Amino acid sequence: MMIALRHVRLIDGLGSVQERATVVVKDDRILSAGPSRSTTVPRGAVDLDVRGMTVLPGLIDCHVHLGLGGEPDVVTVVETDSPGMTLLKAARYAEQTIGAGITTVRDVGYKGHGIFALKQAIAAGLVLGPRVLAAGQAICMTGGHARFIGREADGPIEIVRAVREQLAAGADLIKIIASGGVLTPGTSPDQAQFSLEEIRTAVQEAQRAGKQVAAHAHGAAGMKQAVAAGVRSIEHATLMDEEAAEALVQHEVFIVPTLSALATTAGCPLGAGVPESVVTKARDMSARHEASFKKAHKRGVRIAMGTDAGTPFNYHGENAQELDRMVALGMSPMEAILSATASAAALLGLDDRIGTIQPGKLADLIIVEGNPLKRIALLRDRNRLAGVMLQGRLVSGPLAGEV
Known part of the structure; x- marks a missing residue:
């Protein structure tokens, strides 16, 4: 036709x-x-x-969680929902996403391996949704950030096992947690998680299978450690310093800023259902996140669009709000569009097919x-x-x- x-x-x-x-x-x-x-x-x-x-x-969102639904307390919801309920919700979120013009997503953390079934169902035409590249479970240290959608692992031997588990399940990439985060109680976004050796082990094992590694990193220490280990992208890049910015440029590592995640969480009032510690952390980092984005843009860091859709009040189907935020912080509309098309496709290794x-x-x-x-x-x-x-x-x- x-x-x-x-x-x-x-x-x-x-x-x-x-x-x-x-x-x-x-x-x-x-x-x-x-x-x-x-x-x-x-x-x-x-x-x-x-x-x-x-x-x-078609727009590309390089950072979503189809297993999360934007609820105020997403951690409690994903921990209490059955795998079947999570998968049914994820199918609905996928439909909302494609309806908003997002034709490709990269899912960078799902509880269990149901995301691979959803990916197959979409590809087979059983479910309406975008093209999905999926990491499976995020790999985190014991007690680390994202353990509610993660596979805890410590030391190189266990890291290798965790990476291989995701690859065997069908992972298109590996997601590693290189710093604390906002949603996980008891973790600090400023603090690095995993050692350089552990992250490097994950990168080497992924590369043996021809896969790239995306690293969650808010703090500069975690960012620099992940870049040194050879990751392909830094997710969030919230608290970037000059040394981290220089390393990103030198090694041509992408950042996926996810401006919407902190903005939607920081903007909600106390008492809206988001744990107070989460709101506090988001508000404390918001201004620094915006400054980091401006620094990255000015320094010529490679930027690909990603929203962290699924985090509190950050709904699937509203992904294009990220472009508004990028433009408000200094990108031209054309630059923002390129971050969600050609640049995003390059990050995903799909620039020969889409973007x-x-x-x-x-x-x-x-x-x-x-x-x-x-x-x-x-x-x-x-x-x-x-x-x-x-x-x-x-x-x-x-x-x-x-x-």
Whole structure:
């Protein structure tokens, strides 16, 4: 089947914009994309009325937790829900995510291995959701942060076993906890967790299987240790110092800032159900997090969009709020979009397939009423999202009913 999107504004994920462009999709791939005057539409293509709209690559969220639902006390919920209930909820959250124009996610911590069943169900068409890359259980030290969705391990031998368990279950990457966190009682975000040897062991074991490692790290000490160990990305990067920023640039390590996670938690009033210690930690770090993001942007650190969706009041389906926050802290709208398309695809190792609108790439597209380069908030307005296409199939939005 062929679909033609004629006379649209094209944001291609490469940093350029074309007015009055035409994009032709054949089966699951982009056949052509360019100025309408020079782009041939093959006979038999289905024309969609998208004149005046904007088409851009499907957005990529590099940090979600489909097993968490944004409840005030997510730790208690995930600890008390049965595996079956968690999986049913995760399927619902996946549907909300794709409906918001997020066509690929990286799930970086799930209680148990149910996330791999969800990934398979989505790929088989049994459940509607985005493409999923999953880490399985986060690997943490005994008593460490994220133990409620983690696999506790201590020392190189146990680290190897924990990594291999995730890989055997189907992990696309490994997630390691390199500092304390906000949600876990008794842990400090400033303090490093795991030794350099332990993190390096995790990286080496993952790389033996051709996989990358994402490291949760709020504090600068944890960040620097993880970068030295060879991780691919630092998740959060909340309390960055100059030395950490320099290390990230030198080693070309991505950060996934997850600005929305701290902002939504810090912004809720005491008594809303979020444990007081969690709110306190979030509020204490919010200003420093914003400063770290500005520093990273100014220094040219590689930034990929991620939301930490699933944390308190940080709901699946509202992922594009992260782009608003990035722009508010100094990114241009185009830079923010690139962080959620080409840059995110590069981090995930999928830049040969997704992240840009080019012939031969998979047809992951979103079609928006209006111009997000003038108003980035359009990307989080479900009423402006005319269509979401995943591998050439319109799966959501009003345009889905026209094909």
